[in-house]
Amino acid sequence: MALKISIAQLNFLVGDTAGNAQKIVAAAKTAYLQGARLVLTPEQSICGYPAEDLLLRPAFVAACDDAVKQVARELAGLKGLHVVVGHPMGGDIRSKSVQVQRRFNAASVVSEGRVLETYAKRELPNYQVFDERRYFTPGQGTCVFQVEDVNVGLLICEDAWFEEPALLAKETGAELLAVINASPFHIGKGGERVARMAERAQAVGLPVIYAHSVGGQDEIVFDGASFAVDAAGTLVARAPAFQETIFTLQAARPAAPGPLELGGPIAHERSPEADLWDALVMGVRDYIGKNGFPGVLLGLSGGIDSALVLAIAVDALGRDKVRAVMMPSPYTADISSIDARDMAARLGVRYDEISIVPEFDAFRASLAGEFKGLPEDTTEENIQARIRGVLLMALSNKFGSIVLTTGNKSEMATGYCTLYGDMAGGFAVIKDLLKTTVFRLARWRNIHDPYGTGISPIPERIITRPPSAELRPDQVDQDSLPPYEILDAILERYMENDQGVEEIIAAGFERAVVERVARLIRINEYKRRQAPVGIRVTHRSFGKDWRYPITGKFRL
């Protein structure tokens, strides 16, 4: 007889302990009716991941504790069902005069109204976006529990990236490793996870079930795609990516002695662009939805960045919740207005034009005395960007929709953006996309339609014309920045992959260009600290995984 195991690949809301508990209960009941006797929920499912400094508040940990008990109570009548719930676990210890609070990143096995076992995560990640050692104490020991006739070894996310926790579970009798996870998405992460779990399965000779979460949480996106590998490391089941699902697998004992055999449906392989698009869409949808905003607005310039953000926003929220505003200045080309209008019409979003000429004239008139005899420079460029920021924020204040900013990673890196200008807004959708990726993704979306809209959203000329800020006559980005192919290649090496200036020069890049880019990155840290939060899609974003000093002397 095969044991049916369901993964509750669900979208949890940070801090909504009661709501998350209800979600777990509902999923467990559904899975039980389908025959499952083991249900795995993701890491920290009861409170959402990462709960950050909420974890430092005793009342928060207590609420999580109550919610776990509530899950146990509500499922008490389901005979033989075992549900694994992820949660923080508190425990005060007294050492001499100071009271020290300890917390563990835990998971409990609840069954027939009781908490049968509680396991504490041993390996606490503290790199990239992770700060687990700020919150948790490493656990000790192992957790192997029996469901029907199967001994299940429980691990929590990072545990499974190391040898020891899995070995210990095996030595304690585990026949199957169940790993519950909250593993933030970046391009290529799905492949890394499968490879690591395959390696773990082979090393210990046990099949591995990887139960993952789904959904957006501030800068992070969880992509789902829970999976299982057999003891030889072969992928034997995979859930769909970027959607909630109750995904059911079977674990069967083979006729001849040998490891348990796992089986289930296998969702198809996905392209990096499809993953990227879905991550951005989910990031926007959950940021807006979970924070309760009625919609979004953005400045639509006829350029590629705002075009891409608009297309993502419409796929995420639907056209009724998105509005675009074109704000022409004296330097706006006719084709910019034509293309912006064309794009808004294709997508069917509300589109308005508000000229910034009167405000620009008024600012210049006010400053004429101060600036007498001085040439126009970036000051006047920034005034235009700031006028647009003021207008967009006024619309946001009046109607409640938030402003999506449109800056990309190449701009965030080099400071090619205006404080309180185009940086003004609430959520920075493409801040982790290099400009070359912006182009690639725009082309991809024009020929793929993942949400069945029937629309090829971006007018071709927006993709083919040279990028321009249109803040002075005949300006193009390449007046101020190296060609994007070169800039992005250097940024990828220097910023994403920690290569030094000399190493990049040795790889064939011009010294002057590399030094200039490194300098721009360094001197623009202050801007990034003031930028809105935005979606992380690479293994190194300008978010929690980039914490450089603003003030300092060290040159890399």
Ligand SMILES: Nc1ncnc2c1ncn2[C@@H]1O[C@H](COP(=O)(O)OP(=O)(O)OC[C@H]2O[C@@H]([n+]3cccc(C(=O)O)c3)[C@H](O)[C@@H]2O)[C@@H](O)[C@H]1O
């Ligand atoms: N270390 C530091 N700590 C704190 N503040 C610091 C600072 N260094 C400068 N500052 C402040 O920051 C100011 C400079 O920053 P900011 O006012 O933003 O202006 P800035 O960086 O000088 O200029 C913005 C650049 O971005 C370009 N841009 C703007 C908008 C859109 C686009 C586009 O692609 O569409 C391009 C624009 O053409 C211009 O080249 C300084 O005047 C100073 O007040």
Ligand SMILES: Nc1ncnc2c1ncn2[C@@H]1O[C@H](COP(=O)(O)OP(=O)(O)OP(=O)(O)O)[C@@H](O)[C@H]1O
């Ligand atoms: N004429 C405009 N009308 C409305 N918004 C504008 C206008 N010009 C600039 N903006 C806003 O400021 C942002 C920054 O401009 P930027 O030029 O960097 O981006 P873009 O125009 O979308 O793309 P590109 O850099 O390819 O021209 C725009 O994305 C847009 O949101």
Ligand SMILES: NC(=O)CC[C@H](N)C(=O)O
């Ligand atoms: N939450 C975790 O422990 C995540 C760590 C892990 N290596 C990852 O997949 O990102």
